[in-house]
Amino acid sequence: MTSAAPARRRRSRGVLEWPLVGALLRWRHSRLLLQVPLFLVALVLVLHGLFGPRLAPMNLATVMVWVHYRGALVLVLLVAGNLFCMGCPMLALRDLARRFVHPRFDWPQALRNKWLSIGMLVGVLFGYELFDWWGDPRATAWLIVAYFGAILAVDLVFKHASFCKFVCPIGQFNFAASTISPLEIRAADARVCETCTTKDCIKGSELSRGCELALFVPEKRGNMDCTFCLDCVHACPHENVALARHEPADDLGLDPHRSGLGRFSKRPDLAALVTVFCFGALLNAFGMVSPVYAVQRWMAGVMHVESEWPVLTALFGVALVVEPLVLLGLACWATRAATGSHESLLTLGVRHAYCLAPLGFGIWIAHYSFHFLTGLLTFVPVLQKALCDLGAPILGQPIWRLGGLPKSAALPIELGLLSLGVIASCVVAWRIAERSASRRTLAAFLPWAALVLLLAGAAVWLFEQPMEMRGTFLQ
Secondary structure, X not given: OOOHHHHHHHOOOEHHHOOOXXXXXXXXXXXXXXXXXXXXHHHHHXXXXXXXXXXXXXXXXXXXXXXXXXXXXXXXXXXXXXXXXXXXXXXXXXXXXXXOOOOOEOOOHXXXXXXXXXXXXXXXXXXXXXXXXXXXXXXXXXXXXXXXXXXXXXXXXXXXXXXXXXXXXXXXXXXXXXXXXXXXXXXXXXHHHHHOOOOHHHXXXXXXXXXOOOOOHHHOOOOOOOOOOOHHHHHOOOOOEEEEEOOOOHHHHOOOOEOOOEOHHHOHHHHHHHHHHHHHHHHHHHOXXXXXXXXXXXXXXXXXXXXXXXXXXXXXHHHHHHHHHHHHHHHHHHHHHHHOOOOOHHHHHHHHHHHHHHHHHHHXXXXXXXXXXXOOOOHHHHHHHHHHHOOOOOOOOOOOOOOOOOHHHHHHHHHHHHHHHHHHHHHHHHHHHHHHOHHHHHHHHHHHHHHHHHXXXXXXXXXXXXXXXXXXXXX
């Protein structure tokens, strides 16, 4: 009995051993428990977006997508992990379509990186500002439809989960953010994997497909590229896959070979994704405060244009290209000068950029939680009105005064969440510096700590500005 106990602890499967929750997750069709309700929600949002009121604060599509979905997304990522990718309703539709249409092609080798998906992520941020999707229920509904169409167009032609891994902008956001999540999929006991001959977790079996994102469980590290689909859990004949506790941001300071990804320090595309993730958080918040209009007017005057798109293009270029290149370049130059390193600035930048992921997530969650918490109940009167319009006022007449927390109460929460991101980024920066310049760790750490604090200071300034309450009646 004494020898079996330690072995049992080593084979712990974490959440998969919890009562009820663990049993549901181990069920082969557990993903449908999330996918079907979310598909129905998406269908309701599309219908209400297309045929409901045109005023954004009175339409479920705009209120639920731009206020509640984004807030719930980041909070779930912080508390549990990538559950929204697990429950992605678009994958349910794709799997149904694949019963009739079988993809024939592999994703092109030249596109097996994050550059396309980074462009898609920037495109979504750009379109959000240019077309004011948050204020247009019709456009929001068509955006949802376009997303469903895009995954079908890609994944009915190309095998595996090509859309999730190489195209989906929401997925890339979730991957970058989930490096801060407290749970991960991993092997329960590495020794069991060493003796496994079938490798069903990645190859699949008659009962379940293997990992479509090419993550081999024994060599998997962290949450990057993991959708929490649980296919590996259902495929493993040894019940040796765990959904276990993960130290938030812990793997960002390490650089092992990772299945399906290689080494982070050799992936400039991943470093670019993390950089856009961080600087995009600042840009998205900046787009909602009053100083942005003064900046846009000034840029329009300098450029001698009246259209918004050239100004936005220039603003995005400065915020997501010029500014990161300058600031990261200075940090790399200072690191090289302080440590006496002969490595290129690009090499140093790719290695150290991952310290920005926790800060980026801190900015995103602080910003989105502000809108989510201050507009927490705004969906209730919208739902009441929708039911009234259908002739079924079962929830009563709309109570438009419903909101959420006062702004004064939300600000301390914002700053607290941001502070956690700053601390985690500094810890990651220290670990990277310790690994790469063990004799001059402090010298390698200080430039990146300064960069983190500079960006955090910019975020604090943004959060203290009056912010637009987009998509709601709140002022």
